[in-house]
Amino acid sequence: MTFDEAVNFALTLPDTELGTSYGKPAAKIASNGRAFLFPSHEPDTSFGVAIDLDTIEILKATDPGTFWQTPHYEGWEGVLVRYDSKDAERVRDVIERSRAFVAAKPKARPRKRK
Numbered sequence: 001m002t003f004d005e006a007v008n009f010a011l012t013l014p015d016t017e018l019g020t021s022y023g024k025p026a027a028k029i030a031s032n033g034r035a036f037l038f039p040s041h042e043p044d045t046s047f048g049v050a051i052d053l054d055t056i057e058i059l060k061a062t063d064p065g066t067f068w069q070t071p072h073y074e075g076w077e078g079v080l081v082r083y084d085s086k087d088a089e090r091v092r093d094v095i096e097r098s099r100a101f102v103a104a105k106p107k108a109r110p111r112k113r114k
Contacts, residue, residue, distance in 0.1 A: 002038060003083070006027075010095055011033050015031050016036075027099075034105055040080050066087065
């Protein structure tokens with residue numbers, strides 16, 4: 001699943017919109033302004049989703065070919081999803097879970113502009 005395919009799927013979910021995260025396109029929760037699917041620091045291989053730390057560990061343990069982290073993401077509620085995953089249904093399920101996880105968070109605080 002490419003980044004564009006992932007975003008297109010995410011936008012079919014309730015209360016989602018296309019926005020930006022750190023100046024790049026991202027799928028966000030419309031009601032709280034938080035991104036749940038975003039381009040990663042590994043744009044040639046993966047995109048990222050926000051999800052709880054316990055789930056990240058399970059995903060990495062059960063399907064390390066699809067779900068992984070670089071040191072940049074370790075300890076943070078974000079996991080990378082490889083574009084070449086053979087299980088698109090599981091990837092869609094994780095995107096849905098990511099949306100639900102982020103939708104439960106409070107509204108994002110506006111960032112100060114420099």
